[in-house]
Amino acid sequence: MKNMSIKINEKLKIGGGGFVIISGPCTIESEIQMLSISKSVKKLGVDILRGGAFKPRTSPHDFQGLRDEGLKIITKVKEIVKLPFISEVVSIKDIEKVSLVADILQVGERNMQNFELLKHLGKTKKPILIKRGKANTINELLMSAEYVKVSGNNKIILCERGIRTFENETRFTLDLSMVPIVKTKSPYPIIVDPSHALGNSELVSALSKAALVVGADGLMVECHNNPKKAMCDGEQSITPSELKALIRDLNKIRKVL
Amino acid sequence: MKNMSIKINEKLKIGGGGFVIISGPCTIESEIQMLSISKSVKKLGVDILRGGAFKPRTSPHDFQGLRDEGLKIITKVKEIVKLPFISEVVSIKDIEKVSLVADILQVGERNMQNFELLKHLGKTKKPILIKRGKANTINELLMSAEYVKVSGNNKIILCERGIRTFENETRFTLDLSMVPIVKTKSPYPIIVDPSHALGNSELVSALSKAALVVGADGLMVECHNNPKKAMCDGEQSITPSELKALIRDLNKIRKVL
């Protein structure tokens, strides 16, 4: 099926032959942290910044994100670093305020079948990145995209982030076969997020390269200046120097493909 | 762990040794349909009526429920049949209006990790039935219950409705082992919904009896006067006469246990 290309800003689009790199920390911890890592990854050629202000966590006792304070940090960081930003929306009531600062609105895997949220996102004009639920089929993911589309917004980006299987060496099993399958079934660009699937920074580089060669339109990879001290998911975050080496390898492979 | 008992009305509680039967159609189709099936199942001894006004459906092109019209039907049916009613809430903005007519608010499996919804339900005073997500572990279900509890509401009822596995003979695999496990880990009553797990009305009776003997506090079973013409999930709905035979068997088993 013909691939769509989603315009993010005057200079950047996702889909249509390019390969975008989205990077940043799992969660926004402070202005200093977010600014520092954003400057680092910009130098490496990263296209889009990521960082969660609203964090859906399995336990209510875990850190839930800086929330409104996090949105203010996104605004400041964007003024200085001048890169587009993707951030997650977990509730209909937050769509408006996240839209004011983020360039792409993310639907997390736990909300992939939160159809009311999808319908409301379909009424915005922002690009929407939908993560595949940990136990959702490819067809169900496409049906969730359809909720956004029929509500009026076809700027849809899909994201593979691992499915739940019996294998426990990784947090989830990254299903790279879904990339070429989705390409035959839908026009939407596909991003691969190996960080959440693997839960192990040492595996991120290998699977990121695999995402490129199976035909993904980009990568979302967590990067932290000090993964051991990260407030959330540090074990899967790579460092800027690891990201530098990864981007170098990706560029080499892209040249020959 | 000590079992809690959740008061539904002056005459009925869930948990604490009883075995409640929740029944009705998957979705409210019309006043006539809902009234007819409600009268039928009341005669059989059903304790609580079910029927969806707001239906989360995989595809946006499928019937989404009668919505506000469905809530009006619930009100009328309750006046006539005089049984408590459970109905699903799919969005924070609907909590108030569903609370006005329903005695128990249901969180569907797709919203089990819609934490914003859970937090808001925790601020109500209604009993909340949380269905286990199709790919969620028992511990994740208990963490979702914790979201409701820490928000101020401990009237929580858990519900097993099948998990996603490789076996395709049934829609989901009903995990009955979870019932005695949850009993050792939490105080909440557990209801088993075999209808959604199986997707096949011929299997419902056998698994319902199994739910009783593993220690569940009740059963949620779909019943329709004319399953072949049901607007939603007719293939898994049993008829009132099948429900009558099932309740008779359940009563026999309860007597000897």
Next chain:
Amino acid sequence: MKNMSIKINEKLKIGGGGFVIISGPCTIESEIQMLSISKSVKKLGVDILRGGAFKPRTSPHDFQGLRDEGLKIITKVKEIVKLPFISEVVSIKDIEKVSLVADILQVGERNMQNFELLKHLGKTKKPILIKRGKANTINELLMSAEYVKVSGNNKIILCERGIRTFENETRFTLDLSMVPIVKTKSPYPIIVDPSHALGNSELVSALSKAALVVGADGLMVECHNNPKKAMCDGEQSITPSELKALIRDLNKIRKVL
């Protein structure tokens, strides 16, 4: 489909309306142990003794069974206790010698698709109990039965022992829905083995009763005089006094069904 009944000896058959109890330790540890537990369970009304001489173990460094020595113990125990015996065959070359002492030959879950073994078992005249593989569908199990049948032996008993899923609270997820499904698709009796599925003796009783009410033809349950000192799978073995209580409950339920 019409249920078959498999004759085990002059007094006992499996299928056709009865409910047999197969019990004993996971593995034969010594003559004293095997004789002691066999006498205990016979008193409780157990119909068939179990105990592995040849044990397939994930690691080669784990105890592999007493092997030929175990077969001698089976012979002695049978002379004294006078109950039929089921034991596992893991290799074509062992079929003959296990057949000399065992009344039912068991195919373990790891060998469910060891088709060469199945073909050779099809050439014997012994009843063959085939355990469902941990990741095998119901249809694949029926196809494995077909291998035995087309080789000349239709004395086939199927066994559910749990499938591999993402849920880790139990070793496997016991799929009780398979019992009524298999009954509509094949004539073979079905035994449920909750011990291996659960890996937790505290859950065995509840799921055993569930196996009865979903329509199984019997139960295979591990029992050990001193589960804490068992050489294999002690955590899932119940004691004779727990088995006694279970059989009493099963009899009560059978009476009313």
Next chain:
Amino acid sequence: MKNMSIKINEKLKIGGGGFVIISGPCTIESEIQMLSISKSVKKLGVDILRGGAFKPRTSPHDFQGLRDEGLKIITKVKEIVKLPFISEVVSIKDIEKVSLVADILQVGERNMQNFELLKHLGKTKKPILIKRGKANTINELLMSAEYVKVSGNNKIILCERGIRTFENETRFTLDLSMVPIVKTKSPYPIIVDPSHALGNSELVSALSKAALVVGADGLMVECHNNPKKAMCDGEQSITPSELKALIRDLNKIRKVL
């Protein structure tokens, strides 16, 4: 962990930095077919021929392979094409005769935990390729390798061929994360078989390239001159011209890595 390199013949080894291509049909259908496809793939640079003489099939009514006749064909083809051959062993009694003609003995996924077979293969001097079972963890695969090793043979090659999950768009879910994980846990070379995992020839090329970039030591890919007429698994076989394009891409990527 230090990677082993397994010597196949004077010119070829698996592991230690190279990337071998194993190709040929799923099953040997006739001398003409096998000779023709073998010549075709040799020209493309394939290192090792594959073709099953003994085929384990889910149903006894499906084609079971040419068996002894197939082994004769392997002998003839090797004389003419002069490439090493890998073929599956499904029974202890066939080890000797398959060893006479094959350079690598394959254990199929269904026999990954057929420990008696593994022990006997451990007594041969042939390289043994062990396919990961469709529901086996990485650790279980390594334990099966351990059975071969402790029996005396450490010429072990592991093979990823997809695991069973809920996603049905592919026959199995290819778990590429396992490649870098196995590399940290064991010294054995790893081959990836995308054909059986995907069950769809159109996806084979993309996932084959992914296997290379995640660090696999080679590829096993089914190739057939006329996939539509293949006796077994034609839907996943690529044609020689597709294989040519794939090998060209693989070589380009290898140069830059």
